[in-house]
Amino acid sequence: MHRLIEKGLMFGNLIRVDSPILVERYNRALKHLTGKETAQKVFHIDISGYSPEIGDELDDDLYLNHKGVNRQFILLTTEQATAPLLNAKFSTSRGILRQFIEENRTELFALTARDAVAGELVNSVYVADTPARLFDMRKIAIEADTTSGTVATAKKLGEMIDRFKTEPDGWYDDVLIADMIGMAKKTGDVVRNPVALRQMSFGQENFWTDHFGGMYVFRGVDHPAAIVARDKKDIGELPIPFVFDLNDRSAIAKFLALNDLVEPILEARGVDSAAILHQKMDFIVASVAAEMKEDLAGATRRDLRRLGRQYADQLPEAWQGLAALVRWAEEDGPWPSITSEHAAYFYTLRAKDHPDADLVNMLLAELTPLDIRQLFICHKEVFYRAYADWPDEKRTYVVDFLDREYQVDKAGTRATLFGHEAPMTAVPRVRQPDLISRVGPWGAVTRGRR
Incomplete structure (x- = not known):
């Protein structure tokens, strides 16, 4: 594969991470998500924050994608939106991540100026142990925050500000005021510079998955069907009207x-x-x-x-x-x-x-x-x-x-x-x-x- 790599046809457009500050932030996020850390000082990451160098170091190409169905991500910069997604298990994952970054670009730019943002594409399936289980995936939601919990803290601070403004004795509540000041030191001025991320979810009707040799699922069409790369007899019964293989x-x-x-x-x-x-x-x-x-x-x-x-x-x-x-x-x-x-x-x-x-x-x-x-x-x-x-x-x-x-x-x-x-x-x-x-x-x- 070295020729593909040399010509930028493999691992191309990845984001280089070589700053000690960014490496430290990445390690915090990696430990926050997986409990692991990297000894790499220079590495490259894709749109999800996955690094082929770290994958090789950990001997785990799915260290941010447990069992191939729980895609986690680490954002160090909004520039990751232009990077590819390596080891993709679902065709929809990169589009979801890119839309999330684009829709929250301003907020993510402010957050990643101080910390890494870590998150997950959340669905109700944790293990795709049978082909039929893939059909339980209907919706993907995104959960994300900095490793220090800036977004959650900002939300809580916003609620406290509302209490301060609306409760009759809010002006005299010294404990409330002290808590607000303490939180504001971590989040900054959330009134002038909100740090809330949009709550986003995505339907999972039509998609390709790399599981079980490769499968195309078309549920959101007039005549639904699944098309599998393996012999359809090996796939078993699926909850969809028609199943075809490539033959x-x-x-x-x-x-x-x-x-x-x-x-x-x-x-x-x-x-x-x-x-x-x-x-x-x-x-x-x-x-x-x-x-x-x-x-x-x-x-x-x-x-x-x-x-x-x-x-x-x-x-x-x-x-x-x-x-x-x-x-x-x-x-x-x-x-x-x-x-x-x-x-x-x-x-x-x-x-x-x-x-x-x-x-x-x-x-x-x-x-x-x-x-x-x-x-x-x-x-x-x-x-x-x-x-x-x-x-x-x-x-x-x-x-x-x-x-x-x-x-x-x-x-x-x-x-x-x-x-x-x-x-x-x-x-x-x-x-x-x-x-x-x-x-x-x-x-x-x-x-x-x-």
Whole structure:
């Protein structure tokens, strides 16, 4: 993994902690949450305060995430909002933490100027010992305070101030006044500078979890289902109408269609869809060439075309299907019949513009593992696992490509691949001749249902 780390493709954008004051604050918070301390003087932390160096020191990558279901966090600075979340067990965790920081940025800025803020994403499940237990997770609430209890103390001080103002003998209560003065020394002026954090809770309807080999749970859709990475027979009964595994391609395609979650790339507005398909084809060629021990260091598109011709008889069905689509789009070739059982099918889709677009693109990335760019962008946990088993030739190519093509313009690449333009209401949209009426956006799935 050293090449990924060197290029900032792994452990990138972490926050460096090298100040003795911040290290001391971190240790106080760590002991407050876990009873442990670190001997590290310099380390890096993610959005939750997790440090890979400390995880290695403690021999526990989940030292802030007990049993993978109780995510605790340590905030030293509001700059952590831009950091990634390492060892994520739930797809919603980073978004929850980021929203909490953004919604309380002013208060957290004031609090972290004097102390670390420690907290937890609280839910009613403490141990996910069976897949079914994951469905008990309905809502995530955030509890947070400084290690010295500034927020709780400020709340108590506020209540005492109200008593002082409203009780008839408040002005003469020497004990009350003395307690207020003592608390104010710890909290500052809570009237002019409130330190209360917003009470926030988040629904947990649609999410991915890393537990039990990986599972996508869609409860907040018209037709609920769970999609598991393992054989569904090994998962057991779940409290949801349908359970599919990644081999149930037609069922997954129908699920995505019925819930209106995806759209064909060729139908996407404002993108060069043929260029996106060409790139996916290049990734597939690179994978085949790597298996044949070809040197892919610095490989260009021209090199990959040459290798594609050289190994044309070994290119998989997914490449053949994408090539047929490109011929239709660019050369007025015949429309290819690509049903949900075709290896190229999910490579031709992306999430529609809806609140769970990231989750759907994550699922599509796992269904299309040869598209290394989408896998890296949308599903880093699966990407890193796959990377460990790739031949060295493919690792070299992938690291070089991501560093050269993706790192230079992350936002632009994401917008091109997954962004959505606002519809043009004034000008009617012109489609390619009769595409949808001929085969429907879901191919044989929709036609069969009809």
